[in-house]
Amino acid sequence: MKSKGKNKIIAIAIFGTLVTGFITMSFIKIQQDDRKPWVVPDASKKVKNPVKSDAESMAAGKTTYNKHCKSCHGTKGMGDGPKSKELKTPCGDFTTKEFQDQTDGEIFYKAKEGREDMPSFKKKITDDEEIWQVVNFVRSLGESKKN
Template sequence: MKTKFQFLAILALLIGTGTKSFAQEISWVAPEYSNSLQNPFVGNQKATDEGKIIFNQMCVLCHGNKGQGNGEAGLTLQPHPANFTALNVMNQTDGAIFWKITNGKAPMATYFEILTDNQRWKLINYIRELEKK
């Protein structure tokens, strides 16, 4: 009887931990104030082209060539990298995405010191292009 109870307790712990990990993966929400941040490069094709270069240098390894979260390095990460073509990303404001790129959340790095504000905004322009394809 004691062994059966221990087994059930361990099973419940594993299920709870797995559910928490999945919940974190889909519920990364930027603070409300980030929604008011405005992308200064909206509609700027040159900035979008520069964002593509940044994406290919900094993001493709984890997020994949088409931004679907299936890059070689991202396949083993938990949680998996975001799929930029998914509705839950497309429905976020540029400001929220900017905040996430700036601050990161393990296993994603913070890009505050790696990319300038302008580079991060240009990257968002390119992410928006991926959503259209």
């Protein structure tokens, strides 16, 4: 009898540890990436960047980026701007291959339309050319990490 009771306690202890472990793990997972996949319509995905990626457009894009995007996305696009801490969703990391593998059209669409914590820039940046310049600048952030 005595040892049966002991076994029960051990079993409960093991079970409790497992349950706590699973709960902790799922919380960590949620915190790591709770972003939903962001699907861009095919037509927007295929849109070609009409602005040439040269020093001039990159510099203009950088100015716009610093004014409108840096506060959340950070100086180097790693998603670590001062405002990012106040948001529910992580901002993503522009230096990663996953991000840079997107088309210019996808980046343009996301910047223009926004979603939840990511504001829409339709009204703030009315000239599409300016958004394309930012796309060109954001491309250079991917390259900066490779070096």
